Amino acid sequence: MEHLIFPIHEIALLVATGAALLLGAYLAVNLRLQHLGLWPSASGWRHHTAFGLFRLFCGATVVFALSEVWVNGWGHWVRYVIGVPIMVLSFGITLRGYRFLGLDNTYCESDGLVTGGMYAYSRNPQYVTSVLATVGLGIASGSWLTLGLAATLFLIYFLFVLNEERWLLQGYGRAFQDYMRSTPRFVDERSLMRVRDAILN
Structure with missing residues (x-):
């Protein structure tokens, strides 16, 4: 079993890195050459290319983080006490965002500008919480490389946002x-002030 995990571990990291580089280049090209219409795109090969690379990156990141635990051992319980709640809560907010925004809007349709609810705190709350969930995964797995992949995810999201x-x-x-x-x-501080006001009121 150990001989099987090591190749999976290395392959997952290579897949995550490769998908991130390809997706980053894809989004950067669209910034420069907007007429190509590579992103956002609600359907067709452009849509499937961007989301396919994104899902490949995310899936490989999760596989890599889990294999880090297998390769390096369970480690100290404190990292799970800190990392798992961050991961679960953040991912839960991300899923709630899909419902609040609507799947069509989430996948690049133009069904109306949403500015209320969680979108009153951030224009991209799902991106924020997805990065936080990956940070939680990195903490729980005790993996600096997974935290590096969380930073990579933020850079990908930044290109999406632009x-x-x-x-x-x-x-x-x-x-x-x-x-x-x-x-x-x-x-930013406006987000924190609005959270505070929501709690107090």
Whole structure:
């Protein structure tokens, strides 16, 4: 079994790295050559290419993190006490975001600009919580490389956002400009103040 885990461990890291590089290049090209329409795209090969690479990266990251535990041992219980709640809570918020935003909007349809609920705290709350979930996974697995993959995920999301903001400005115009001014791209002090106000009120 140990001979099987080591190749999976190495292959998962290579797949995650390769998918991240390809997806990063794909999104960067679209920033430069917007007329290609590589992202956002609600259907067709462009949609499947971007989401396919993204899912490949995420799946390989999870496999790598789990194999890190197998290869390096269970480690200290404290990392699970810290990492697992961060991972579960963050992933739960991400899933709630899919329901709140709607699957069509999540997958690049234009079903209306959503600015309420969790989107009043961040313009991209699902991206924030997905990165936090990966950080929790890295802590739980005791893997610095998984934390590095969490940082890579943030960079991928940043490229997604730069492309999506241009698309949203074209689709929603002044409404999205106002939203950009009032709500942070990811998280800042306004997010924390609004959380505090929501708790106190």
